[in-house]
Amino acid sequence: MLANALFPGSFDPVTNGHLDVIERALGVFPSLVVAIAKDTAKSCLFSGDERVELMRKSCEHFGDKISVVGFSGLLVDYMLQENLGTIVRGLRAVADYEYEVQMAQMNRHLSEKIDTLFLAAGERSSYVSSSLIKQVARLGGDVSGMVPAPVAEALKEKFS
Ligand code: PNS
Numbered sequence: 646m647l648a649n650a651l652f653p654g655s656f657d658p659v660t661n662g663h664l665d666v667i668e669r670a671l672g673v674f675p676s677l678v679v680a681i682a683k684d685t686a687k688s689c690l691f692s693g694d695e696r697v698e699l700m701r702k703s704c705e706h707f708g709d710k711i712s713v714v715g716f717s718g719l720l721v722d723y724m725l726q727e728n729l730g731t732i733v734r735g736l737r738a739v740a741d742y743e744y745e746v747q748m749a750q751m752n753r754h755l756s757e758k759i760d761t762l763f764l765a766a767g768e769r770s771s772y773v774s775s776s777l778i779k780q781v782a783r784l785g786g787d788v789s790g791m792v793p794a795p796v797a798e799a800l801k802e803k804f805s
Contacts, residue, residue: 650674650731650762653720656681657689658796659700660778662770666735667704667711669764676710678729683715690779690803703793721756730759737766737774 652670656663656679670677679700683693691699697715704711716723724730732752734745749761773791782788782800789797 649676649678649729650733651678651680651724651727651729652733653680653682653716654734655685655687655689655775656696656700657685657687657691657775658696658778658792658799659703660770660773660775660792660796661790662735662737662766662773664703664793665767665770666733666764667707669767670733671707671710673762674731674733676712677733678727679704679711679713680720680723681713681715682720683717691799695799699793699796699799702795719755721752721759724759725756732759732761734761734763735766736763737771 650670650673652663652667654663667677667679681693681696681700689696693715697713701713704713720732724732732749734749736742736745745761745763749763752759752761770791778788778792778800783804785804788800792800
């Protein structure tokens with residue numbers, strides 16, 4: 646079994662729901678790598694570098710327990726190269742389940758050294774998603790309670 650855990654995602658942008666998963670994962674693992682997929686299938690509002698920067702700013706309060714990285718290519722290749730064994734993902738609702746289990750099984754097919762651990766989203770953030778945040782922000786809605794302050798500011802700039 647490979648040591649240490651990684652929380653991967655597009656994080657376009659990071660939300661308070663993601664931060665909740667990070668905080669709770671730190672109750673299970675002593676440290677966590679947050680890995681931002683630079684070339685994702687989704688068309689992103691923020692560039693890879695912007696998403697890494699926003700995550701770094703949003704995770705400052707966790708100190709050196711968190712390291713934020715950007716990665717390209719297959720997630721399992723990155724993890725094997727960095728000696729990381731556990732993928733952490735948050736599950737919000739039944740709607741997430743199919744996509745998440747499919748990814749977990751594909752990753753397990755690609756490498757049996759890697760397993761996925763799911764954390765149930767906290768009820769306060771279970772309705773928060775990056776895509777809804779972008780939709781609300783684009784239309785001028787207030788997203789400040791749902792995203793970290795640097796993200797709220799960056800969204801304002803993007804849509805001003
Ligand atoms: O936040 P998302 O978009 O749901 O995260 C999906 C992500 C980035 C974790 C997934 O698309 C991924 O791992 N991409 C890297 C390429 C890869 O390994 N694809 C196969 C995954 S089964």
